[in-house]
Amino acid sequence: MPSDITSVDLTADDVEILEEDTPFRGYFRMDRYKLRHRLFAGGWSPPIMREVFERGHAVAVVLYDPDLDRLVLVEQFRIGALAAQRSPLYDDTSSPWLLEIMAGIIGKGETAEDVARREAVEEAGCEITEIVPIFRYLVSPGGTTESVSLFCGRVDASNAGGVHGLADEGEDIRVLTATPEEVYAWLDEGRFINAMTLLGLMWFRAHHAELSARWRSTDGS
Numbered sequence: 598m599p600s601d602i603t604s605v606d607l608t609a610d611d612v613e614i615l616e617e618d619t620p621f622r623g624y625f626r627m628d629r630y631k632l633r634h635r636l637f638a639g640g641w642s643p644p645i646m647r648e649v650f651e652r653g654h655a656v657a658v659v660l661y662d663p664d665l666d667r668l669v670l671v672e673q674f675r676i677g678a679l680a681a682q683r684s685p686l687y688d689d690t691s692s693p694w695l696l697e698i699m700a701g702i703i704g705k706g707e708t709a710e711d712v713a714r715r716e717a718v719e720e721a722g723c724e725i726t727e728i729v730p731i732f733r734y735l736v737s738p739g740g741t742t743e744s745v746s747l748f749c750g751r752v753d754a755s756n757a758g759g760v761h762g763l764a765d766e767g768e769d770i771r772v773l774t775a776t777p778e779e780v781y782a783w784l785d786e787g788r789f790i791n792a793m794t795l796l797g798l799m800w801f802r803a804h805h806a807e808l809s810a811r812w813r814s815t816d817g818s
Contacts, residue, residue, distance in 0.1 A: 611635040615644055626651040650741040656712040657700040657745050657793040659731075659801050660723055662754035663812040668780050668801070669721050669757045672696050672771040678790075696783070697794045700745075709733075709746035717750060720761050721772045725750035727812060731800050736792065745793050749801060751812050777805055 616631035628649045633642045660669035672694055679693035701716035703709060710728060717723045731747035754774050762768025775783075781802055789795050801808070 607635060607637075613641075620648075625653075648740070650743075652741055652743040654703045654709075655700055655736075655743060655745045655793075656703060656709045656716065656748065657698050657797055658713040658717060658725070658728075658748040658750045659698050659797040660717060660721060660725070660750050660752045660754070660757075661801065661808065661812075662752055662757075662774075663809045665754050665774075666809065667754045667757075667774045667776055668798075669699075669723055669752060669754050669772065669774050670696055670780075671699060671720055671761075672773065673762070673769065675791075695791050695794075696789060697791050698797045700793060703746075710748070713746075713748045713750060717752065719763060720768075720770050721752075721757055722759070722761055723752035723754065723757055725752055727751040727815070729808070731797065734796070747793065747797050747800070749797070749804075749808065777801070 612632055612634045614630055614632045617628065619626060619628050621627040628651050630647050630649065631644055632647070633644050636642055661667075662669070675693055675695050678691075678695055681687070682691040682693060699713075699716050699720050701712050701720075703712050707715075710730075713728060714725050717725050727750070729749045731749060733744055733746045736743040736745060757774050758772050760769065760771055762770035780798060783789060784795070784798055784802070789798065
């Protein structure tokens with residue numbers, strides 16, 4: 598009979614860090630751990646070495662105007678996409694300019710909601726008047742600490758558009774709006790290839806009607 602793994606309650610206390618150092622520190626950081634951890638069958642693992650990409654924690658936010666029934670999206674260059682698309686897995690039609698929802702890194706002293714509101718203004722020129730937390734997830738826990746806190750924010754999209762971003766951070770961000778139906782078609786066509794965007798928009802697709810009805814019954818203040 599298979600074991601009931603739900604009865605196993607392993608925590609961070611079941612990991613012993615034997616050594617820790619930082620072999621690389623630049624715009625991001627790489628940490629290296631030597632550790633051992635408890636095993637499901639009992640006892641301890643042998644010592645293992647793991648490198649961890651320390652990127653920080655991020656926020657992503659789906660911006661939605663319930664009065665116009667439009668979503669606000671951004672398009673920008675991504676170096677990770679460029680590097681990934683050099684693989685033979687990708688064809689020549691792949692582009693490192695990605696269509697995404699708003700996102701940003703959480704700075705020291707900021708809350709996730711602070712960042713959602715700040716990035717909406719910086720990247721799209723939109724002020725969030727109401728905000729709904731969605732969930733937090735780990736981006737790639739096998740090799741990085743990064744997590745993303747997802748939100749959905751109510752905005753006025755009537756003037757959304759143009760090019761935004763902070764020049765001193767090398768940002769060149771095109772803002773566009775689309776109807777939910779257009780976005781759903783792009784989802785089904787595979788146009789979105791960024792995980793935070795896929796997760797945020799799939800959540801929105803499931804909650805669109807409920808969210809629209811709730812926000813339309815308030816004044817957005």
